[in-house]
Amino acid sequence: xxxxxxxxxxxxxxxxxxxxxxxxxxxxxxxxxxxxxxxxxxxxxxxxxxxxxxxxxxxxxxxxxxxxxxxxxxxxxxxxxxxxxxxxxxxxxxxxxxxxxxxxxxxxxxxxxxxxxxxxxxxxxxxxxxxxxxxxxxxxxxxxxxxxxxxxxxxxxxxxxxxxxxxxxxxxxxxxxxxxxxxxxxxxxxxxxxxxxxxxxxxxxxxxxxxxxxxxxxxxxxxxxxxxxxxxxxxxxxxxxxxxxxxxxxxxxxxxxxxxxxxxxxxxxxxxxxxxxxxxxxxxxxxxxxxxxxxxxxxxxxxxxxxxxxxxxxxxxxxxxxxxxxxxxxxxxxxxxxxxxxxxxxxxxxxxxxxxxxxxxxxxxxxxxxxxxxxxxxxxxxxxxxxxxxxxxxxxxxxxxxxxxxxxxxxxxxxxxxxxxxxxxxxxxxxxxxxxxxxxxxxxxxxxxxxxxxxxxxxxxxxxxxxxxxxxxxxxxxxxxxxxxxxxxxxxxxxxxxxxxxxxxxxxxxx
Ligand code: AMP
Numbered sequence: 001x002x003x004x005x006x007x008x009x010x011x012x013x014x015x016x017x018x019x020x021x022x023x024x025x026x027x028x029x030x031x032x033x034x035x036x037x038x039x040x041x042x043x044x045x046x047x048x049x050x051x052x053x054x055x056x057x058x059x060x061x062x063x064x065x066x067x068x069x070x071x072x073x074x075x076x077x078x079x080x081x082x083x084x085x086x087x088x089x090x091x092x093x094x095x096x097x098x099x100x101x102x103x104x105x106x107x108x109x110x111x112x113x114x115x116x117x118x119x120x121x122x123x124x125x126x127x128x129x130x131x132x133x134x135x136x137x138x139x140x141x142x143x144x145x146x147x148x149x150x151x152x153x154x155x156x157x158x159x160x161x162x163x164x165x166x167x168x169x170x171x172x173x174x175x176x177x178x179x180x181x182x183x184x185x186x187x188x189x190x191x192x193x194x195x196x197x198x199x200x201x202x203x204x205x206x207x208x209x210x211x212x213x214x215x216x217x218x219x220x221x222x223x224x225x226x227x228x229x230x231x232x233x234x235x236x237x238x239x240x241x242x243x244x245x246x247x248x249x250x251x252x253x254x255x256x257x258x259x260x261x262x263x264x265x266x267x268x269x270x271x272x273x274x275x276x277x278x279x280x281x282x283x284x285x286x287x288x289x290x291x292x293x294x295x296x297x298x299x300x301x302x303x304x305x306x307x308x309x310x311x312x313x314x315x316x317x318x319x320x321x322x323x324x325x326x327x328x329x330x331x332x333x334x335x336x337x338x339x340x341x342x343x344x345x346x347x348x349x350x351x352x353x354x355x356x357x358x359x360x361x362x363x364x365x366x367x368x369x370x371x372x373x374x375x376x377x378x379x380x381x382x383x384x385x386x387x388x389x390x391x392x393x394x395x396x397x398x399x400x401x402x403x404x405x406x407x408x409x410x411x412x413x414x415x416x417x418x419x420x421x422x423x424x425x426x427x428x429x430x431x432x433x434x435x436x437x438x439x440x441x442x443x444x445x446x447x448x449x450x451x452x453x454x455x456x457x458x459x460x461x462x463x464x465x466x467x468x469x470x471x472x473x474x475x476x477x478x479x480x481x482x483x484x485x486x487x488x489x490x491x492x493x494x495x496x497x498x499x500x501x502x503x504x505x506x507x508x509x510x511x
Pocket of ligand 1: 157276277278279280281299300301302303304305333389391403412417
């Protein structure tokens with residue numbers, strides 16, 4: 001069994017059951033989806049793409065996202081789903097690194113031709129209609145065979161060195177991730193539905209897999225994004241819905257429910273399960289969410305390198321208020337998910353005692369095969385079969401993991417990862433900037449926001465406005481600093497390294 005076969009199975013068993021919705025409107029039943037995926041696969045092969053090749057997907061959330069994913073897998077290809085918020089120059093770098101020849105885009109995120117692609121298909125064009133025209137005899141065109149270790153998903157994470165790294169996820173990784181959902185997150189059956197509000201290029205899109213396994217329905221909001229009123233309306237029409245969301249999105253749903261005066265019972269009509277993760281969730285926030293929306297939350301902790309699967313905090317643990325360590329558990333990311341082992345180690349890889357913080361290590365069938373064409377980074381991240389996550393955490397005697405910090409300098413704003421180094425490199429190319437250090441500042445809405453400390457060159461006229469314009473020209477909007485602090489010098493340690501801890505401390509409100 002591989003990913004494309006999951007759709008074949010559902011299309012055979014119950015082909016006329018609705019599969020994809022755009023807003024409240026039916027888009028395709030399972031048999032239509034399979035026929036379009038088979039049609040696309042056939043034309044990709046005719047176009048000269050060979051099994052194992054990669055195709056770029058640079059799209060806002062769209063029903064055709066699902067058709068392209070399964071069409072590519074049907075043809076034996078791997079997908080390279082790219083964050084729709086990236087700057088075209090960042091996407092061109094990824095397309096070049098991944099050696100993609102074809103790309104599927106929506107015109108809103110890719111209004112012009114991306115350099116390096118041989119063929120760029122606007123998914124809403126007549127060209128796409130032709131490529132996705134259903135093959136009526138799709139059962140006569142079975143998916144290209146794949147082995148468990150074949151590449152299925154090449155996911156680029158921003159690197160601390162400033163350049164993103166391609167995380168190689170195999171068929172086995174994604175099949176295991178999908179099956180794990182049923183054991184550690186939620187039961188799903190054919191009557192259920194998932195809604196894609198968070199970007200489909202990330203975790204939310206990966207959760208299509210367990211929902212295809214179960215023959216459930218897939219709902220793509222007409223807005224393609226997060227509009228709480230729209231999501232609740234969709235939930236009432238097609239739900240109860242399940243979804244994956246970063247804490248920032250959860251907060252918006254909860255705020256909407258509260259402002260609209262919805263009871264937990266009303267929320268249960270719209271939402272079955274809200275899986276949250278990707279960034280820290282504060283205890284007060286999840287308590288509030290449970291109060292307003294009721295017991296419909298599950299937390300997961302994972303990372304691109306072990307997608308959606310490291311630990312989970314179950315619905316039961318999130319609602320077991322009578323437990324003596326309930327609040328500690330709420331602050332944790334839960335216990336190891338079924339297919340992985342999780343431990344906390346010192347720099348030499350030795351297990352640390354309960355309660356002592358160290359680096360979080362994960363081993364199991366969801367852990368990536370390595371970084372694409374980057375053996376040095378692979379060797380650093382995968383040692384003796386263990387993934388070194390770069391996260392600092394502590395385990396308690398019951399197996400609950402609490403994350404303390406991130407050993408990498410990564411900051412997470414609204415669920416999106418931002419590497420300060422990348423922003424610093426751009427700011428340092430702005431005229432009049434001598435030195436710069438970027439850190440995250442705690443923010444009640446976004447989790448963290450980007451703050452840049454800037455040392456101007458003597459006599460140079462540098463302003464927040466000019467730097468903002470410079471950033472907009474070079475990096476994705478969401479990565480640019482929300483605040484600039486102009487200083488005469490940066491604090492350094494003995495080795496000349498900037499003391500970011502001191503900068504962060506300056507941003508904390510006085511206690
Ligand atoms: P990504 O590779 O984009 O999925 O980002 C993964 C990183 O997000 C992890 O290494 C953690 O630092 C953070 N993260 C993921 N899930 C959680 C969670 N449930 N709580 C806190 N941080 C998380």
